Each structure stands twice: as C-alpha cells, then as structure tokens.
Amino acid sequence: MSLLRLDRVSRTYDMGHVQVQALRSVSMAVEAGEFVAILGPSGSGKSTMMSILGCLDRPSSGSYQLAGNDVGALTDDALARVRSRTIGFVFQSYNLLPSTTALDNVAAPLLYQGTARRERYRRAQAALERLGLGDRLGHEPTELSGGEQQRVAIARAIVTDPAVLLADEPTGNLAVHQGLEVLQLFHELHASGRTIVLITHNPDVGAVAGRQIHLLDGQVVELEQAA
16 A cells, blocks of 8 residues: 555646646555655646645545545544644745744644653654754754754654655755755655655756656656666
C-alpha cells in the first residue's frame, strides 16, 4: 500500500463567471521512505497539489488515499486529526509564531495533540538539538537568521513524528548557502527513514530528490529518476 496515492484526481475552482481546472486527472503514488520532488512552473498546479496532499483541500473528482485512509470519506474533524498526526508541513515563509521562543514554536503541535507539558518540551528540545539549534531554544524568530528560522520550522514539522514531510518551496526565501544547508537537512532526514515530498519550481532544488514528478497545466507530463 502506497503512503500517498492520487487516482485520477481533478480540482476545479468556481470563479463565478469561469471555472478554472487546476488539476486534470492526476494519478501518482509516493511510497514510504521515498524522497520525491514535484516540479513545475507557476500555474502548473503545484500549489493545488500541495493543498490536496496536505489535506488542506479536497479533490473535485477522483480519490486520494493517505496512509490507507480515503480522504474523501473523512469528516472535516477526522481529516484535521489525520492531517495533524500524519503530515509535517514546511512552508517557504516559515509560519513561526511571533514573539514566541523556538522551543515553544516547536512544542506547539504537541499541545494540540494533548501531549503532557514535560514531554512536549522534551521532544521539542530534542528536535531542535537534532537540527543544530540547541543554543537557540530561547530565541524568538526576530533573533534568528532566515536559515535558523527554517530549521525551527523543520523541527516543528518533525516533532510529531509524521508519516510524511511536505515541504513547499522551503528554500525560496533563503540565501543560496542557507538553502543548501536546508537541502542537506532534508537529505539527512530522508537518510534516517523520513518520507519527504518537496514542491518547487526550481529544477536545481528538485534535483536533490530521488524521484521527480513534473506538472504542466495541471497534468503530470514527465516522470524521471534524478541523476
């Protein structure tokens, strides 16, 4: 059973006077332990793909199975539970809580899961230390570099031990050397067994993945192994 599976998924948005078909009968699968990049230019359907894979949106037609769960059959509450326990999100803009320490930012998802306070902070500290931020636990986002903020965001994404890490343009706001450091972190997380889906418009970034899926005009146009 694939960890993620889209079967003839389409997504159409009703814009009032016109309908926009963002995805067109897309079928794809990601196996546990894979590192997959979804590549395409602006308007290719990457953002819609990200929203569906992350259970932030639902297909207009077709089916999406996440870790054996038919997403279309889930209630909104059940979908939120699956999303919070199965997926770790990393965004281009970090999305850290302002005026909040790195430790509290990383511990936040565990609070929503009802994890006891001591365990929350133990796991948050371990995640930050794993990513080389053991000396930044008490720092707020404005006291961290862009690369450090993104590492905090990655620590927050993995602290719940999700089945898959979903990263949307994670190097887009970073200087080149900081972006390379983040990609190295993804390599290390993948080597430790983490499943990663990386969404990017940049072929150089996508080339770090073990497999690439190319989107154009809402359709998969090419599948290839990375060199």
